[in-house]
Amino acid sequence: MRSSIMSSVPRPIRPLRCLVAAASGFLFAWFAVGAFETWREIRVQDWNDPDLGWLKIDFWARAAPVKEAAAAAVLTLLLALSGEFLRRSASALPRLLRWGSRTFGRPAGFLLVLALALAPRAVAVLTRPAPPAGAPNVLFILVDTWRADRTSFYGYERPTWPEIGALAQEGVVFERAVAQAPWTRPSVASILTSLTPSRHGAMSHMPAGSSRRFVALDRRHRTLAESLAAAGYDTMAISNNANIVPYFGFGQGFREFTKVSWEVDAGDMAADMERWIDRRDGSRPFFCYLHVTDPHHPYEAPEGFRGMWDKSGITDFNLNSAQIRKFHAGELDLGGGRLQHLKDAYDEEQRYTDSALAPFIRRVREKHPDTIVVLVGDHGEEFLDHGSLGHGHVLYQELTHVPLVLWAPGFSGLRIDTQVPLLDVLPTILDLTGAAQPTPEAMGHSLLPLLRAGGGEDRPAPMETGGDGEPPWQLRGIAMRYDGRLWKLIREEVSEVNPDGVKIHLYDLEADPLEQHDLARERPEVAEALFQAMKEHGWYILLDEVEGGTWHGGAGAAALQGDLQALGYLDGGEDAE
Template sequence: MVSRPNVVVVVMDTARARDVVRSAHRETRLPAIDRLAEEGTEYTNAFASAPWTLPSHAGLFTGTYSSKHGAHAGHKHLDEGLPTLAEAFRSNGYETVAVSNNTWISEEFGFARGFETLYKTWQYVQTDTDLGEVARTKRGSEMVRALAARLLDGNPAINAANAVYGQFFRKRTDDGARRTNEWLRGWLADRSSRKPFFTFVNYLEPHLEYHPPRALAEQYLPNGVTYDDAMAVSQDAWAYITGHESHTEADFDILHGLYNAEIAYLDRRIGDLRGYLEATGEWEDTVLVVTGDHGENIGDHGLMDHQYSLYDSLLHVPLVVAGGAFDGGGRVEDLVQLTDLAPTLLDAADLDAPAMRESIQGRSFHPDANADPRTHAIAEYMAPQPSMDALREQVGPLPDGFPYDRSLRAVRTDDDKLIRGSDGTRERYEVRTDPEESTDLADESSDRVAELETVLDDWLESFEHSEASGSVSMTDATKDRLEDLGYL
């Protein structure tokens, strides 16, 4: 029995609440997550602080918002200065381990601080040189030339092993979850330390592109649609958003089916992870968090992927916490944010961490914290990602009046929401009665818009903003992989 609990944080990359949180309209069958929700506490109104991976994870790791931590499309790095959860746990005697399936969550972008081990599943042998993208996307003589150009970077033998792994062994029906679990199972079985552990896991499913196993996909596709039919539907988000491709409602039904199958697949892997914790005798001493870093637009608001907006389809995420004081908590409908996880987990482990607690903007929702419920949630989108120039390079000319070259901020209460753009736009939705945010009431409710703007402005004036700016250097291999994921 450890004196302090283990803490495991699992991020289902790109998992939106509507397809994970238990409800009458949810289509997915998620026995592992549902079991955790039934035994622990399910927070049905949890919101990310940003709509994409890098700033959202930075907020989760530091308990702060994009304006304060400074990691966003304008500066793609979590700089030193703000303490992270991993640093706080490590300095308090925890073993700290991370497994990442998303290139953003790596040392290159500042996310390794505090972790004794950071395991990257896209590499067969852990190294700073990544040839996996070449092996996955090139064919024939083109692949040979591309590999030859990079093999001499770093260790040629390791690079070759990673290239072979990417070409022949890393299946496209698994974005790393299986290998993640194999590594975690071995680590849990082999560890001899009596220290408690803080473990972070980013599973990439259900991120675009959707490639679920055929058998699962066939359970969620519309009637009459085969797996081959589904895989023929374009998943080029940027071509769709810029009008270079069109999709029908039936196409989006198919994509939604593939997305649900990805979530169902990941549910199995989360169930396996729980099994490993049970088999090694760690489960009873573990607080397990399952959440999403952001959601996804699958035709929602005329968009695909998870950029260019702050609608709830991108911000509303699942959040389940099981173990310790969270067991038997039922369903909690209070507003919470991913920025609140940092102080909550410090409380769960009874860590002082004064430097981190001083910098945190989130508030603990630990059952023993006795904190007042949130009156509002905040989200920020500091700059478009990909940029307009990157979009033009990817798909060609942008349509006249293309509206997404802007930053956004949003403030949301239980009842309504304001989205404010740097281009002067204002959108207001009564989210309690219009959860799809289909009817913009900004022009009809100027007084309420002004009230919400005051809340937002007062919040912005309440803290010192990061001055981090400018581009961040990254290796060609990392650029290639991020491009493969659709980010660049």
């Protein structure tokens, strides 16, 4: 009788067990969702270098799916309560709920799930490499579309960069740095890998249907970020150019990579990076890459800078992808002050960028005196200097001559009047940090000997248009000293397999720095000598030999298409397929 009475009395709810089960659900979801996010990130990032396997675990350890875990906790609590209310039922579902409540609502089950959730962090701590003792920080700032001869501390009459110019007196200015490509993706890839565009392969966004649609930086090539990450550096990047994103292979080696809209200006991006630097505990050196596009068209300087030089009153015309397409079709009228309006607006963008970056660089150097700072342009800009507009189409000085400034402990007040290719930037940073050696495939050489000597012999500098789908199809060239003169050879290769289609251009850069007098007919022996030098250095290969990963659109391409179109890299009528 007593047993019958007791069995009819409802058992009390065990709230503690339900709460412990909810906490277990929270931790398990934290673990599982973090694993899923890491798997998804690995598909975008390129963390396949054997030395960088720890980045995958590190990303998992830093994943913080709070909302998902909280939702799982609520669901687990409801399921546990359901199990409590249905304890007398013998059906399968209540039995399963009771089993879950017993397993994860007790201390042993909770501790098991807690250990599971903490495992990625523990493994990340154990597997992450230790940095070299005393390794300096590296701040790398790339200014998109930065033309050297419109930069005040390179001799331009307008004060476009007064604050950076003053800071540059405390560093090293390379007077004649040469970009390896006249548009962003191949140029930046060359800087970060020390390879020419034909070698690294990140050189095209061809029309839809092309076999080389959305070509990305191949993961087999080791980047500067990978070398420093493998040496124990904290690596972080912020970019507002849709070409420089993990989707196109530029996430290699970066622990964190933030892509922001092209409309976010340099000041806000620098502030975000400074906050990231300030939040760190300082136990490891950092490598930060900041890519800003303010001087890139469309030229729209913020208030306070707009109208500084542009007095045209033109408000309904700017340079964008649509205008560039009209130009190539012969439908764009640049009369009526329009061309000067573009030049003035471009200079205003430069002046703003100077005001945004100089205080940031100054503060970082004050807080972290051991920091190496690199400030460089990826390419210049065309204003009909040779009949073209924008960038990406030619290899003349207005596109390939870019500013390069270095601040490094032990070097100050230098101006190096020696031609150097941007291929040399990666070996120089690795040399200054002592963190790693360049890979055998790297084509550049450290600039440290030039820094110590205050100059030296001009270094050969290769360059390529990168085959970006605009006419002419492909230009390749070299600037180098030969027979006591500094020359530039440009090969206009309508078809790389048809010698009759190749046009040769040759310029004496010392006598003719604006490249107005083509000497190819007068000095064919010089053109041939420079072409042979290209081949001897491994800087000339046929396009069908280019090794690059090809990405055929998809969700990633569709997401980036708007920014690429806004920056003029895609025809607005194309699909991202």
